[in-house]
Amino acid sequence: VELLTKQYDMLSRNCTMVPPGIDENRFFPVPSREVERIRVEQDMEAFDVLVLGRMAHNKGYDLLFQALPTLFALKPEARLVAAIGADNSAQDTKGVNKLKALAKELKIEDKIVWKNYIADEDLANIYRAAAVFAMPSRYEPFGMVAIEAMACGTPSVITVHGGLKDLIDFG
Numbered sequence: 001v002e003l004l005t006k007q008y009d010m011l012s013r014n015c016t017m018v019p020p021g022i023d024e025n026r027f028f029p030v031p032s033r034e035v036e037r038i039r040v041e042q043d044m045e046a047f048d049v050l051v052l053g054r055m056a057h058n059k060g061y062d063l064l065f066q067a068l069p070t071l072f073a074l075k076p077e078a079r080l081v082a083a084i085g086a087d088n089s090a091q092d093t094k095g096v097n098k099l100k101a102l103a104k105e106l107k108i109e110d111k112i113v114w115k116n117y118i119a120d121e122d123l124a125n126i127y128r129a130a131a132v133f134a135m136p137s138r139y140e141p142f143g144m145v146a147i148e149a150m151a152c153g154t155p156s157v158i159t160v161h162g163g164l165k166d167l168i169d170f171g
Contacts, residue, residue, distance in 0.1 A: 020142055022151055027124050029153025035128055042122070042129045043113075047078040050130035050154075052118065052145055055085035055095035060136035060159065065102050067136075072111055080108075081130065083115040127152040135159055 001017045004010040030038070039045065049071070053059050061084055071078055084099065085092030096114075103109040118126050127133060133149035133156040140146075140162035147164075149156050158164050 020144055020147075022144070022148055024151065027127070027148045027151035029151075030128055038125045039129045042125055044081060044126075044129040045077075045079060047075055047131050048081045048113075048129070049078060049132045049134055050081045050083065050126065050149070051134045051136070052083040052126065053135075055092040057095075058138045058140070059084075060138045061095075061099055062102055063138070064134055064136040065099060065106060065108070068108050068111070069106055072108060078111070078131075080112045081115060081126075082112055083118050083126065086117045088116070123148070124152055127154050130154050132157060135164075137161060140164060 001012065001015040004015050005012045044050075051061060051064055055061075061082075064080075068080060082099070085096050100109065100114075103112050115126075127149040130149070131154075133146065133154045135143055135146045135149075135156065135158045137143070137159040138161060140159050142163040143158060146156050146158045158168065
């Protein structure tokens with residue numbers, strides 16, 4: 001609304017903001033015993049960090065990869081579950097291959113589990129199975145995946161660039 005009124009001379013009375021939302025009947029926390037069952041089902045482990053989203057430079061996956069050697073030094077049993085890119089397009093393949101090359105350069109390729117497409121019906125359980133969800137975006141207009149992960153009870157480390165910084169209080 002602010003952008004429309006300031007940069008496009010729209011009258012504020014002619015603008016309405018409809019906030020994005022999630023299906024609370026689908027994205028919700030489950031008891032820890034259920035999380036353990038889901039981890040087995042999804043082939044995930046207790047210290048897995050999940051990153052999930054489309055392949056795009058603004059998503060900042062490379063920034064996360066550069067931070068991983070420190071994480072792995074502090075928590076050797078941690079892994080990254082990377083569900084990045086979904087459509088096997090040339091753009092996705094090129095971007096994922098660059099990330100794989102970066103992982104090799106950083107000597108962390110053996111600590112990354114690559115998942116391509118996550119079926120819609122598995123999405124909530126993938127969030128629940130992760131120890132932490134990471135969204136390292138350089139810019140994120142809103143960050144629906146982070147909201148979904150948090151709604152599932154998964155601790156989340158999110159970007160400070162974009163829409164979520166106005167909704168989330170540090171700590």
